[in-house]
Amino acid sequence: MLQIDLHVHTLFSLCGIHTVLELVERARVLGMKGLAITDHGLTIGGRLNSPFFERFQSPYPEVKVLKGIECNILKEGSIDLPEAYRQWLDIVLAGIHPNIPKGLSEKECTQMVVSAIDNNPSIDIISHPNDPHYPVDYNILARKAKEKGVALELNNSKILYNRSSVENTMNLIEACRDQSCRMAVCSDTHAILELGTDESVRPLLAKADFPEELVVTSTAETTLAFIESRRKNKMHK
Numbered sequence: 001m002l003q004i005d006l007h008v009h010t011l012f013s014l015c016g017i018h019t020v021l022e023l024v025e026r027a028r029v030l031g032m033k034g035l036a037i038t039d040h041g042l043t044i045g046g047r048l049n050s051p052f053f054e055r056f057q058s059p060y061p062e063v064k065v066l067k068g069i070e071c072n073i074l075k076e077g078s079i080d081l082p083e084a085y086r087q088w089l090d091i092v093l094a095g096i097h098p099n100i101p102k103g104l105s106e107k108e109c110t111q112m113v114v115s116a117i118d119n120n121p122s123i124d125i126i127s128h129p130n131d132p133h134y135p136v137d138y139n140i141l142a143r144k145a146k147e148k149g150v151a152l153e154l155n156n157s158k159i160l161y162n163r164s165s166v167e168n169t170m171n172l173i174e175a176c177r178d179q180s181c182r183m184a185v186c187s188d189t190h191a192i193l194e195l196g197t198d199e200s201v202r203p204l205l206a207k208a209d210f211p212e213e214l215v216v217t218s219t220a221e222t223t224l225a226f227i228e229s230r231r232k233n234k235m236h237k
């Protein structure tokens with residue numbers, strides 16, 4: 001179980017089915033120390049609401065609510081990060097989503113993600129780089145992520161729901177291990193019982209002998225330290 005889950009969708013994403021409060025309440029019941037609300041960037045629908053970013057506070061002091069977004073990579077080098085929300089963001093995820101047509105080559109997908117990292121210092125985590133619809137060269141990506149201090153996500157849902165193979169995901173983990181690139185283990189919660197889950201991917205980290213010090217979400221303290229270390233990047237375009 002994650003102490004702080006950095007990838008959680010609410011009703012504000014078209015694919016989410018829960019309110020912020022339902023998720024915060026579930027985190028409290030589970031004894032989690034926090035969660036990041038990371039609804040999708042607007043390119044793939046849903047909405048973002050400034051009162052959440054500007055005014056919402058966790059009703060429970062023991063459950064920290066971080067404010068984030070999972071941006072869409074639009075094309076080479078750009079993401080749909082709304083400028084107005086930059087000041088309130090604790091965490092920025094970015095990933096390739098269905099606004100990008102399937103069938104691109106590994107070279108094209110790799111270039112798309114690498115140039116997004118290069119052009120957007122706000123990005124903290126690349127979400128689900130193991131999506132088989134958008135094949136990426138993991139060694140090139142891990143090298144770039146390490147250079148920029150970005151973490152690559154190890155997405156629990158992709159394994160839980162068989163949306164990426166164990167073999168493909170092991171290749172990602174091994175590339176991160178070999179390049180000393182940090183990984184963020186996240187649930188990518190859409191349905192509430194997924195909150196805080198890491199059980200589908202933890203055995204894969206063990207199998208790869210992945211160093212725990214490279215897991216930014218290892219504990220609440222390491223998670224928050226990662227977020228603080230990246231905060232200065234949020235104000236840079």
Ligand SMILES: [Zn+2]
Binds near residue numbers: 070095097127128
């Ligand atoms: Zn995603």
Ligand SMILES: [Zn+2]
Binds near residue numbers: 007009070127188
């Ligand atoms: Zn997501």
